[in-house]
Amino acid sequence: DTEVTQTPKHLVMGMTNKKSLKCEQHMGHRAMYWYKQKAKKPPELMFVYSYEKLSINESVPSRFSPECPNSSLLNLHLHALQPEDSALYLCASSAPDGRSYEQYFGPGTRLTVT
Amino acid sequence: AQSVTQLDSHVSVSEGTPVLLRCNYSSSYSPSLFWYVQHPNKGLQLLLKYTSAATLVKGINGFEAEFKKSETSFHLTKPSAHMSDAAEYFCVVSGGYSTLTFGKGTMLLVSP
Numbered sequence: 001d002t003e004v005t006q007t008p009k010h011l012v013m014g015m016t017n018k019k020s021l022k023c024e025q026h027m028g029h030r031a032m033y034w035y036k037q038k039a040k041k042p043p044e045l046m047f048v049y050s051y052e053k054l055s056i057n058e059s060v061p062s063r064f065s066p067e068c069p070n071s072s073l074l075n076l077h078l079h080a081l082q083p084e085d086s087a088l089y090l091c092a093s094s095a096p097d098g099r100s101y102e103q104y105f106g107p108g109t110r111l112t113v114t
Numbered sequence: 115a116q117s118v119t120q121l122d123s124h125v126s127v128s129e130g131t132p133v134l135l136r137c138n139y140s141s142s143y144s145p146s147l148f149w150y151v152q153h154p155n156k157g158l159q160l161l162l163k164y165t166s167a168a169t170l171v172k173g174i175n176g177f178e179a180e181f182k183k184s185e186t187s188f189h190l191t192k193p194s195a196h197m198s199d200a201a202e203y204f205c206v207v208s209g210g211y212s213t214l215t216f217g218k219g220t221m222l223l224v225s226p
Contacts, residue, residue: 006157041218041219043216056213090157092158101214102146104160
């Protein structure tokens with residue numbers, strides 16, 4: 001099973017709202033990622049968690065707050081977003097133990113900020 | 115440091131004809147290379163991967179790619195295109211430990 005699930009599929013929020021994106025995998029992967037993807041562009045890395053610890057933060061604004069409650073779950077908390085934050089948010093996971101480096105992606109959450 | 119160049123932003127083929135999507139990479143050490151496909155409003159699906167084993171790599175849905183170190187290329191091919199192959203394709207290189215470098219993508223258009 002190489003499935004990564006993400007909820008919700010679509011989210012519309014105002015600039016003053018607080019919402020969360022959720023990601024789950026049951027492949028035993030110990031690295032999980034958040035990416036942001038704008039239309040007709042490749043994904044841009046936002047955060048990397050390795051063994052439930054934040055290992056990479058690509059200078060993402062503080063209105064995005066990641067959380068990794070356990071090895072299977074990854075959340076992205078959103079607060080006071082801007083319209084330019086509207087994008088497809090992708091979660092991915094991989095085995096960080098040197099066996100291979102491919103990442104498995106979820107279907108994404110389409111976020112619209114109004 | 116590594117980088118990826120996808121030589122075509124769009125490729126148009128007719129159904130039943132061969133597909134060639136071109137990718138060149140740059141890496142300071144032996145890379146892992148991947149091709150991902152993304153259908154509209156979907157996530158990325160791994161098509162195939164090269165990790166220093168056989169240089170000709172077979173993937174899902176009839177796709178394959180050949181790693182050519184002398185040419186620093188990793189082109190994606192398929193003998194016969196299907197309408198369902200229409201999508202965005204990303205060539206990706208891994209720098210090891212968690213980080214992927216994406217090409218800008220090639221949109222494959224398939225006409226009947």
